[in-house]
């Protein structure tokens with residue numbers, strides 16, 4: 001009898017130790033271990049031959065509008081956010097149901113802080129569930145706070161995005177001082193309607209000279225492939241270019257060279273972003289007509305400056321904070337509608353608290 005009790009006790013101890021070890025292992029490998037991922041070398045040179053077949057396309061149906069929904073700064077952060085995932089899911093569900101996008105862009109900071117592996121996998125699964133092409137760029141928080149400190153390093157994030165069947169992301173050349181620079185075209189009946197440049201402005205404080213050279217190389221290649229006509233371009237990046245600040249100051253002090261496009265102009269936070277390095281002029285030479293950024297949740301406007309529309313996109317989701325000013329919630333999403341060769345921009349504002357699961 002005594003032996004039997006001893007044996008049962010031993011079994012119970014083994015089960016408890018086994019369970020504790022399993023829980024610790026899962027917690028360690030999902031929340032603490034740092035995965036750096038595989039290093040892929042793709043060295044780009046200006047002398048490389050451009051091949052239009054390497055540029056992905058999203059086809060617009062003729063006679064139908066084409067909607068691009070931008071989700072900015074979703075910022076899924078930590079265990080608490082993971083447990084509240086249904087709240088962000090409900091908001092994104094609503095934004096998609098309302099705008100019926102043909103393409104979803106994410107202008108960076110999809111995740112925030114170190115527990116990014118679970119956060120990113122949850123978000124990617126959600127985006128894949130809509131079966132709509134989607135295209136993210138990195139922000140300054142996607143692989144840790146201002147550095148590669150997160151569970152999933154930058155290469156791992158690239159792997160996750162590149163494996164998602166509906167995601168257009170490509171890590172792009174690895175010698176541009178950043179990862180996740182890529183280009184795709186929106187076509188109609190096979191004809192290029194728009195070129196979309198996705199730029200990583202993430203951790204670095206400026207768009208690098210290599211990025212600019214690569215951008216121009218792509219734009220030139222697409223122009224040649226398009227019979228010598230440069231398609232209108234859009235550029236999505238996380239941090240605002242300095243011209244966002246210039247345009248806002250000129251708007252504020254009525255310089256007369258800025259046109260207000262959005263219904264209102266909201267600026268509660270700093271307009272600081274990337275340093276001046278000619279990226280704006282380079283984008284203009286590539287016939288880019290829309291530049292879209294996120295990063296500061298308290299800013300939201302579309303201003304036309306030097307024939308380019310500069311859009312500070314509306315923050316998506318209640319995670320990571322948003323600005324609430326009386327009845328104005330700076331939350332929801334900014335979306336673009338391509339209709340009869342014209343592109344309009346609008347906000348879908350929501351009170352994110354309504355999506356909280358009680």
Ligand SMILES: [Fe+2]
Nearest residue numbers: 109139140295
């Ligand atoms: Fe940011």
